Amino acid sequence: MLSVTGLDVHYGPVHALKGVDIAVAPGSVTALLGANGAGKTTALMAIAGARPVTRGAIRFDGRDITGMRAEDIIRLGIGVVPEGRRVFASLTVEENLAVAGSLAADKAVSAARRAAMMERFPILAERRTQRAGLLSGGEQQMLAIARALMAAPRLLLLDEPSLGLAPLMVDRVFDLIAELKAEGLAMLLVEQNVPLSLEIADRVAVLANGRVSVAGTAAELGESEAIRGAYMAA
Ligand SMILES: Nc1ncnc2c1ncn2[C@@H]1O[C@H](COP(=O)(O)OP(=O)(O)OP(=O)(O)O)[C@@H](O)[C@H]1O
Ligand SMILES: [Mg+2]
Numbered sequence: 211m212l213s214v215t216g217l218d219v220h221y222g223p224v225h226a227l228k229g230v231d232i233a234v235a236p237g238s239v240t241a242l243l244g245a246n247g248a249g250k251t252t253a254l255m256a257i258a259g260a261r262p263v264t265r266g267a268i269r270f271d272g273r274d275i276t277g278m279r280a281e282d283i284i285r286l287g288i289g290v291v292p293e294g295r296r297v298f299a300s301l302t303v304e305e306n307l308a309v310a311g312s313l314a315a316d317k318a319v320s321a322a323r324r325a326a327m328m329e330r331f332p333i334l335a336e337r338r339t340q341r342a343g344l345l346s347g348g349e350q351q352m353l354a355i356a357r358a359l360m361a362a363p364r365l366l367l368l369d370e371p372s373l374g375l376a377p378l379m380v381d382r383v384f385d386l387i388a389e390l391k392a393e394g395l396a397m398l399l400v401e402q403n404v405p406l407s408l409e410i411a412d413r414v415a416v417l418a419n420g421r422v423s424v425a426g427t428a429a430e431l432g433e434s435e436a437i438r439g440a441y442m443a444a
Contacts, residue, residue, distance in 0.1 A: 211236045211396050212257070212288075212365055217266035219249075219256050226252045228420045229266070232398065233413070234365060239387070239397045241407040241428065243437065244417035250400040251293050253417070254367045257398070258290045259283040270365065284314065289363030293370055293400075295354040299343030303334050306342050306357055314361035327356045348379030355386065365396045372403050384410060408432045 212234040219227040227249045234240045242250050255261035257268055259280035268276045275283055284290070298306050307327055311320030328335040331352050337345060342353055351371055358366060368387070372380040384406050391397065391410065401407040407428075408414065414431045416424040424437060431437055 211271060212398065213269045214257065215267050217256060218264045219252050219261055220264050226420050230422055232415050234396050234398050237394045237396055238412040239391055239399055239410055240413045240415065241411035242398060242400045242415050242417065243404060243407065248417040249420045250417055251369055254369050254398065254400060258288060258367060281313065284361050287364040289358035289361055289366045291354045291358045291366065291368045291371060295350045297342040297350050297353050300341060302339050302341055303353055304338045306353055307360055310357040310360035323360050323362065327359065331356050348375050348382065351375060351383055366390065367398050369400045370402060372401060404437060
């Protein structure tokens, strides 16, 4: 479903990604792990069309989406839950969803999806008229995920969804990810919670200094020292 091959990304003179290959199969979860500064966010942003690519190809459902605009990539079915959640703090919960819906679908479809999100996330329904900036970190994370789901993606890119959350909320976020997976949504999951990621992921790729240092199935890598080693080396 997603195939990234030989991806290079630069920030001016900084060579952030060097020949990165990542794959996500339909309905499956690939975990993208790695130390701070390894290039995980850069990889997600490049896939989402939010960061220019200097070399390599990004294919989604067989179509070359390299260099496509971010809005068009969302419309093709790739949703993004950005690092740090980035909800619109001064808008209400409902307005956050409405903005995302208006970009992705017509009014009626958007309203129906918003209603579905309120059912799925009772925590957001309770706070629908509250400004998003007043929500807890966990609630903001749920809102960021709900916002991405408003475009009915077939692939979801998640950048450290559990970062900074209380343990109970970390569990809730991972429960939600498991639920979405069970519904057939494919995901590329950037995480620093390695044990929980290995539990949910089918495949794992570890980035170190802009390169994939280890890749394989979660079952293979969960049993090995390769992941721990990769973190130490980075
Ligand atoms: N806007 C930028 N300008 C210049 N360099 C950048 C920029 N953003 C990231 N970098 C550099 O690119 C590299 C990869 O950064 P990136 O944010 O993708 O890493 P990451 O794996 O997501 O890290 P973290 O775990 O801290 O979120 C790092 O060396 C970083 O310093
Ligand atoms: Mg990052």
